[in-house]
Amino acid sequence: QLQLVESGGGLVQPGGSLRLSCAASGGTFEHYDFGWFRQAPGKEREGVSCISNSAGATYVDSVKGRFTISRDNAKNTVYLQMNSLKPEDTAVYYCNAKYITWPSVNYWGQGTQVTVSS
Secondary structure, eight states, rough: OOOOEEEOOOOEEEOOOOOEEEEEEEEGGGGGEHHHHHHTTTTTTTEEEETTTOOOOOEOOTTTTTEEEEETTTTEEEEEOOOOOOOGGEEEEEHHHHSSSSTTOOOEOOEEEEEEEO
């Protein structure tokens, strides 16, 4: 089992940057793939970025070139560096962990609010 706690959200102006953190505990960090999802008010939750056990990364097209996902195995933490933020990035961002071995149990954090506004 795993517990996830997101942090780092806040209010930032368009063009600014934030770094989100997802601290994992209660499991073996290296046994999980991680992802970041976001949900804006009135909209469906969407996947933003994922990072594999081997640190390979994928991104949704809308954030490519602006966001960078990374993981620090020594700190049991996954990060999402968000640069050149746009108002449409405003959402609650959720951390997800998926066990790398079937049945691939999923875990979710509580979310952290990101607001991009002037």
